[in-house]
Amino acid sequence: MKSKTTVRNWVVFALAVTVIGFGAIATAGDESPAQAGEKVGIEGTFVRVAENQEGWVVVGYGTANESVGKDWMMLNAGITLQKGVKGQKLTRDDVVLVTPSHQEIRLATQEEIEKARGDLDAMSRADAMIHESIDYFPPGVTRPCRIGFFTDPSQMQRGMSYDQVDLNNEAACVGRLYFQVPDGIQLGLYNLDVKLEDSVVRVPIEIMSKEKAKEFEKQWKEERKKAKHDKH
Numbered sequence: 001m002k003s004k005t006t007v008r009n010w011v012v013f014a015l016a017v018t019v020i021g022f023g024a025i026a027t028a029g030d031e032s033p034a035q036a037g038e039k040v041g042i043e044g045t046f047v048r049v050a051e052n053q054e055g056w057v058v059v060g061y062g063t064a065n066e067s068v069g070k071d072w073m074m075l076n077a078g079i080t081l082q083k084g085v086k087g088q089k090l091t092r093d094d095v096v097l098v099t100p101s102h103q104e105i106r107l108a109t110q111e112e113i114e115k116a117r118g119d120l121d122a123m124s125r126a127d128a129m130i131h132e133s134i135d136y137f138p139p140g141v142t143r144p145c146r147i148g149f150f151t152d153p154s155q156m157q158r159g160m161s162y163d164q165v166d167l168n169n170e171a172a173c174v175g176r177l178y179f180q181v182p183d184g185i186q187l188g189l190y191n192l193d194v195k196l197e198d199s200v201v202r203v204p205i206e207i208m209s210k211e212k213a214k215e216f217e218k219q220w221k222e223e224r225k226k227a228k229h230d231k232h
Contacts, residue, residue: 040204043136045217050203051138055167056080057194057201060134063127065207069184072108072116073097074123075177075205078134079167079194080141087168092149094195097179100188108178110161113150120178127176137172147175167196 038052046062060076067073079090097105113120148162165173177192185207192203208216 038202042220043134044132045213045220046205047132047134047136048203048205049136050201051082052199052201054082054085054199055194055196055201056082056138056141057192057203058134058136059192059203059205060132061205061207062130062132063123064185064205065213066126067123067185068187068207070119071180071182071184072119072123073179073181073185073190074120074127075179075192076127076132076134076174077147077177077192078137078172078174079147079165080137080172081167081169081196083138083140083169085169087166088197090165090167090173090194090196092163095149095177096193096195097181098191098193099181100186100190103182105179105181107149108180110150112180113178116180124176134174135172141170141172143171145171145173147173147177150176150178 038050041049043049043058044060046065047058047060049056049058051057056079058078061073064073064075081088092107095107099105145165145167147165148160149165151161165175167173187207187209189204189206192205194201194203
């Protein structure tokens with residue numbers, strides 16, 4: 001995997017989300033969208049990056065945003081550790097989706113996605129057509145790593161699924177995450193919480209209407225262009 005260094009223009013993100021109404025970056029005492037001491041950025045309309053002193057998580061959720069009303073949410077996720085942080089194991093229980101009503105949803109099991117294979121096959125094909133890159137990691141993170149909590153429901157030879165991932169600060173661990181959402185996916189702010197040994201990295205993802213997504217994208221591009229101009 002060829003790692004990109006994400007543009008850490010947190011000010012651009014804060015401006016963009018505030019104007020659109022997503023909510024400003026949290027400070028000490030706030031619960032959402034980010035935790036105290038954490039930074040959050042955007043790399044696309046539906047790509048979010050969050051980091052703290054321990055870890056780094058990037059999430060692509062374009063397919064999830066197209067799945068309003070459906071029972072399954074699929075996220076493309078990339079996870080790594082910060083430089084100097086020792087290796088650790090990430091288990092299924094360490095990854096949680098928090099709904100707009102603050103309900104915590106655990107990752108689905110491999111058995112559950114096998115039962116929903118018909119729906120998830122179509123979702124996987126739609127996701128492949130979006131071509132949503134989540135290849136945004138810190139410098140020095142170049143080794144590929146699979147988040148193997150699930151096999152690919154669209155592949156005949158799906159390989160094995162595993163209950164844990166070995167994280168380290170040189171490996172870009174990437175994979176799909178599946179959550180079964182009671183009452184279906186709704187518009188609003190969700191959080192993906194990734195629990196590491198000493199902290200939680202919280203990635204805010206807003207499920208938006210098509211109109212709001214277009215407005216968000218326009219504002220983000222304008223702010224990004226302005227930031228590049230100011231930099232030079």
